[in-house]
Amino acid sequence: MEDGKITIFDVAERAGVSKGTVDRVLHNRGEVSAKSAAKVRKAIEELGYQPNLYASLLATRNAHVIACLLPEFAPGEYWERINDGMVLGGKQVASLNVLVRAFYYDQYDARSFRSACAELLASKPSGVVLPPLFMSDTLNFVQELQNYGIPYVYIDSKLEEDNYFAYYGMPMYRSGHLCAALLTERVAAEDVDEVAVIRINRDKNRQSDPTVSRRAGFMDYMATNFPECRISPLFINPSDEDGIYAALDEFFSEHGDLRYVVMFNSRVHLLNRYLEDHPVPGRRVIAFDNLDKNMQMLRDGHLSILISQHTEHQSRDAVVTLANYILMRQKPATRDNFMHMDILTRYNQENY
């Protein structure tokens, strides 16, 4: 330690109280008179007391909790990867007496989100990791965290506010750009007259959809480089497989030989059966995220390109970063951490 090693005893002595009282003030757990508290705070100030992290860490009996607020998921889904990363990070920090706990909610039910928030807060976490799926509810929630002084880290996407501790995710807007660039590269401009954008029905009503800015990036690129091109949306219902098939069938018959198809979320596998049954020469399909089913489509040639990332690193790094801060007060070098966007084709998809 530095030479001027000021301990809790020094503070207690100067304030004319015992170290127990100083400790109570430090962790404001009450049972201290206003007068004593003032004296203690004054002494801390005057001496420039800094608690010894190591001693504190050694003496703490119950582990620090890092809480993750995640949507429920089925095997193979995008959020499973996020969950995997959380578990990975949890293992890494387990030896440091940090416990990672997950709180799940239904991503289509704001009420379940709010009740998960309440449950999470009850666990008295020292830090929180969350993707901001419901915008206004998330804003309320992080405001509350802010009040408690609990740092939180966004993953997947982030909101436009300035109190988050860090962010780990894909650069959403740029990924839309990339998607558009890949869709249209080495193609004559007049050839790209219409693009199909397949979207999820329920997402229409979501308060916050992370793919919004990705779509914006895509649109902006197209507007700049292919101003004549029409963008035709088709909404599908993910839980109605036959409905999807029929909808696609109808859509593509109406739109003739439309050969450009993109999808901004991870669910392109919903199109698999239709695309398989209706091959179109020269069709170009670009989508996101390396779910197993999507990778299979890539291998089968029903998908031209998959824009992907190491999803699990988002949550893993978020957890580790948070642990470092909670334990050692170390802030990350960069607040916004963008994952690399990997471009996968059927020829480079192995061993990813």
Add this chain to the structure above:
Amino acid sequence: MEDGKITIFDVAERAGVSKGTVDRVLHNRGEVSAKSAAKVRKAIEELGYQPNLYASLLATRNAHVIACLLPEFAPGEYWERINDGMVLGGKQVASLNVLVRAFYYDQYDARSFRSACAELLASKPSGVVLPPLFMSDTLNFVQELQNYGIPYVYIDSKLEEDNYFAYYGMPMYRSGHLCAALLTERVAAEDVDEVAVIRINRDKNRQSDPTVSRRAGFMDYMATNFPECRISPLFINPSDEDGIYAALDEFFSEHGDLRYVVMFNSRVHLLNRYLEDHPVPGRRVIAFDNLDKNMQMLRDGHLSILISQHTEHQSRDAVVTLANYILMRQKPATRDNFMHMDILTRYNQENY
């Protein structure tokens, strides 16, 4: 801590020795019979004992040392920025009982490098940060670190070996690419028939010059995109100001209206007086690193573009990363950490 909290006492008991002996084995500081040591190691193995970091950290009396091996520098030089970053990182980890110490050498004298290495080792560091300026000497040195089990982090550039703990620096090859691309953008191909590359005399004989791969990146780009273009080198002696002036004068008279000039190290300010005295319309000068003198040239219009980075972050992050590993056994998320390459012109150089 986890439930299975195995302490040094448990190990001692199982091995039939005292905790003192176990401690001696753990930190192999000798004074243990081979027989006892074997028993202790067996017990550790069987119990899966993991020392409690916090207790260890609390009990350790003398601080961990992170040693930085840097070239001496004059105020305003590139290495001063690196040094600043080291100091910054040192402040950040000081409260964690980690001490950052610098060992300096003359970057043009391999013997002074070697003696600095010896001095450094004598300080028994827990980790080392270094730019690999002398290739073969550095290789010998890191081999020795390896033997002692001391992790080391490269900054600035790195060697082609695989035992380093991490790397923080600019992507040298790509920065050469970028330089070439910026030099030639929006210029007709037939216009770029010759480029002057100003180099430092003494660097010719250096065993390892970090700018080698930058130059390679530049050359490769030019060979691909401007195969007809001649690349004309001029070597100057940094300590002979008048000689530089004369050499430049002679060189540019001989090479007519050569308008493309690049320099791969941070010393473009050495050209300032000449460039100022001999303005050439349409001349394009691109160089590296935001030293104060270089920034002034940018403002004065004697420099077209400066490719720069936040140099001080290299050493700062290296120190912090190493501290995290030494104290908490946390490895960085990525081993090779490339700084962002910033493109500075006279119009965006403010507040950098």
Add this chain to the structure above:
DNA sequence: TATAATCTCGTGCACGTGCACGTATACGCG
């Protein structure tokens, strides 16, 4: 004023390790 209830605060142990210190044993030598 006596007694109970509440609030405030001091005491002391536990956390697990590092290391200084001192002791026991073995060995060599005269």
Add this chain to the structure above:
DNA sequence: CGCGTATACGTGCACGTGCACGAGATTATA
């Protein structure tokens, strides 16, 4: 056999904090 020395090992304290326990002080109630 006595003594010195080197090696091997055990003991005990220090590190600074968290928190349970209970004592003392203050206030409320009868």
